[in-house]
Amino acid sequence: MRVEDVTVRFAGLTALDGVGFTVEPGSIHALIGPNGAGKSTCFNVLSGVCRPASGSVHFGDHELTRLRPHRIAALGVARTFQNIVMTAGTVADNLMLGRHVLTRAGFAATALRLPSAVREQRVHRERAREIAELVGLGRLFDTPVALLSYGDRKRVEMARALCLEPRLLLLDEPVAGMNSAERQRTAETVRAVREELGLSVLIVEHDMGLVMRLADAVTVLDFGRRIADGAPDEVRHDPAVLRAYLGT
């Protein structure tokens, strides 16, 4: 994914100011920065929720800049949200919602349980189960999400996005609110997902230690501007990054 010179303004506030970076195929790329730096706004641009005032986003040969969210998802870019809201249904139900965009049989055929639609649903369910196992939710596949721990609900959110079979997964603060054991487990899951599915991951994360262990490349935002970009070890020692994080 290639992000070039993206600017977003909200009534007088410049949330992103000419931001650019490239996510290499198969990489885990972190987008970090202090609160209000513009990270979620950037995700909103990449997933089509927010239109930039200027700049462009390309994914392979496709320009995503003015596409609607479902078109972007269909081209292979799936995202999770920072604040999860799901409360209804089982893990399986929530993952099947993620598969919905890939369903070929129409709603009527599915509702009438025509043989072709039933077969298709079975295939989707098997794939949803594989993805649940990959993120560590295999045992909980038929459990109502309302009964899950916070950490497991965050996993459902990741699995739902993976059910779109993306080539790029956008994760907005996947370990926020988790304890250190859950954080570690989620980092391992992200790595496993990348290895098993061969996709790229762009991750917004506050936990610097986790970012440094997990990411192949890091882009740092501060007040809507890109202040650093490179390998974790370069970025970690960058004076501008230290200033932004330590406020010195």
Ligand code: ADP
């Ligand atoms: P981050 O995710 O890095 O914490 P955000 O992208 O959420 O930062 O926000 C960047 C800036 O844009 C903040 O100052 C925030 O208050 C502002 N902002 C974000 N979304 C909106 C919006 N829909 N309307 C107005 N201001 C917004």
Ligand code: MG
């Ligand atoms: Mg945010």
